[in-house]
Amino acid sequence: MEIKKVAMNKNDLDRMEKMAGHEQVMFCNDPSVGLKAIIAIHDTTLGPALGGTRMYPYATVDKALEDVLRLSEGMTYKCAAADIDFGGGKAVIIGNPKTDKTAALLRSFGQYVDSFNGRFYTGTDMGTTMNDFIQVSKETNFVTGIPEVYGGGGDSSIPTSQGVIYSLQATSQYLSGSRELGGKTYAIQGLGKVGFKVASYLLEIGANVFVTDVHEDVLEKIKRKANNLKGSVTVVNSDDIYGVDADIFIPCAMGGVINDHTIEQLRVKSIVGSANNQLRSTKHAKDLHNKGILYAPDYIVNSAGLIQVADELYEPNKDRVLLKTKEIYQSLLEIYQQAAVEGMNTLEAANHKCRQKIEEQQHRNHFFSRGRRPKWNIRE
Numbered sequence: 001m002e003i004k005k006v007a008m009n010k011n012d013l014d015r016m017e018k019m020a021g022h023e024q025v026m027f028c029n030d031p032s033v034g035l036k037a038i039i040a041i042h043d044t045t046l047g048p049a050l051g052g053t054r055m056y057p058y059a060t061v062d063k064a065l066e067d068v069l070r071l072s073e074g075m076t077y078k079c080a081a082a083d084i085d086f087g088g089g090k091a092v093i094i095g096n097p098k099t100d101k102t103a104a105l106l107r108s109f110g111q112y113v114d115s116f117n118g119r120f121y122t123g124t125d126m127g128t129t130m131n132d133f134i135q136v137s138k139e140t141n142f143v144t145g146i147p148e149v150y151g152g153g154g155d156s157s158i159p160t161s162q163g164v165i166y167s168l169q170a171t172s173q174y175l176s177g178s179r180e181l182g183g184k185t186y187a188i189q190g191l192g193k194v195g196f197k198v199a200s201y202l203l204e205i206g207a208n209v210f211v212t213d214v215h216e217d218v219l220e221k222i223k224r225k226a227n228n229l230k231g232s233v234t235v236v237n238s239d240d241i242y243g244v245d246a247d248i249f250i251p252c253a254m255g256g257v258i259n260d261h262t263i264e265q266l267r268v269k270s271i272v273g274s275a276n277n278q279l280r281s282t283k284h285a286k287d288l289h290n291k292g293i294l295y296a297p298d299y300i301v302n303s304a305g306l307i308q309v310a311d312e313l314y315e316p317n318k319d320r321v322l323l324k325t326k327e328i329y330q331s332l333l334e335i336y337q338q339a340a341v342e343g344m345n346t347l348e349a350a351n352h353k354c355r356q357k358i359e360e361q362q363h364r365n366h367f368f369s370r371g372r373r374p375k376w377n378i379r380e
C-alpha cells in the first residue's frame, strides 16, 4: 500500500516546532459537552507532571497552545526549584469560565486527565475553583487542590502569600542587610486571593502600600482594612502602578507585565510577586538586571501553592507545608548570591540551577511508572 506523504504548511511546522521541547501534548475534544482543552506535559524527569488547569476564552487554539506550553514549562522549573519530586505539566480549557463551565464539561475533562494514569496531576488555576475539581475528581483520582472538607489541603493562596512574604524578606535582607519589611514602600498590582493577603500583612507591620486592581470592591475593602492598621494605603489607576515611587513592585495579577514599556517606567529597586510568567520574554530579565532592578524569579516566589497541592497528594499536613514554604527564603537568597558570583541575571541563575538538577536526575525517568508516590525532603 502506498503511504501518502502529508505536506505540512508553515503554520503546522511552526506548531510542531513550538511543541518540540515537550514530552507530550494532548488535544481534548468532546463536542457532546463543548469541551476543548489542551494538556501539556513538559518534563517528567523529577516525577509525574503536576500543574493547575486554567479556563480562559482564548481567541484562538494557537493562543491556548502557546499559554499551556509556556505554563507547563514553568511548572518544570517551579517543581525543581521547590525541590519536590514532580515534573511540569499544565492544562487549559478553552471557554469562558463564567458562562461555559458545566459539571458535564468538567467530568469529561476528568476522563482525559485519567487517561494519563498518574502521569499528570492537576488542580485549580485562573478560571477554575476548588469546587470545580470535585466534579473532575468524580472521574479521576489524579486531582489535587480540593477543599478541606473533601480531604484536600484547602485554599492554596494562603501558603502562596506566605511564600511571597518570605521572598520579600529575602530580598530585603540581600539589598539592605535586614529582613525587616515595615517602614518601606510597596506597589501591589492585583488584590485577589494572594495580593490582598500580602497587602494586609504589609499594612499590619506599618508599610506604605500603593495598590491597584480592576475591581472597585477590593480597593474599597483594603482602604477600610487600612483604617485600623499601622500602615498607609494609596489607590492608583492600573497603568500608574508601574511608575510609583516604591521600594518593591509586587505583581499579583496577570502575566507579561514586565516588558519594554513597563521597564521604562519602573522606579523600584526590586520585583517580587506571585503572578506566573511575569516577564513577557526572558530578555526582560536581562533588561531589569541592566537597569539595576533585582528580579525575584516568579516561579520561586509563588511556589508555595504548588508545595501545598503536592503535599496534599501525600495527605494534607499544614505544618509540613509551612516548613517547606520557609525554604523559599533561603533558596531565593542563594539565587541572588549565585547570580552575583557568576555575573548572571537572577533568572539565568535560577534556570541554570533547575536545569542542573534535572540533568542529574535524568536516569530515574521511570519514577511514575513504578506507581510510587513521590516524597520530597525538608532541608535541615
Ligand SMILES: NC(=O)C1=CN([C@@H]2O[C@H](COP(=O)(O)OP(=O)(O)OC[C@H]3O[C@@H](n4cnc5c(N)ncnc54)[C@H](O)[C@@H]3O)[C@@H](O)[C@H]2O)C=CC1
Pocket: 126, 156, 157, 158, 160, 189, 190, 191, 192, 193, 194, 195, 212, 213, 214, 215, 218, 238, 252, 253, 254, 255, 274, 275, 276, 302, 303, 305, 306
Ligand atoms: N493562588 C495561588 O495559590 C497562586 C497564584 N499564582 C498566580 O498569582 C497571581 C494572582 O493569583 P490569585 O490572587 O490567586 O488570583 P485572583 O484571580 O484571585 O486575583 C487576581 C487579581 O488581579 C486583578 N487584576 C486583573 N487584571 C488586573 C489589572 N490589569 N490590573 C490590576 N489588577 C488586575 C483581579 O481583579 C484580581 O483581583 C496569578 O497570576 C496566579 O496565576 C501563582 C501560584 C499560586
Ligand SMILES: O=C(O)CCC(=O)C(=O)O
Pocket: 050, 051, 052, 053, 078, 122, 123, 124, 125, 144, 145, 156, 276, 302, 303, 305, 306, 309
Ligand atoms: O494548583 C496546582 O494544581 C498546581 C500549582 C500551579 O499550577 C501553579 O503553581 O501555577
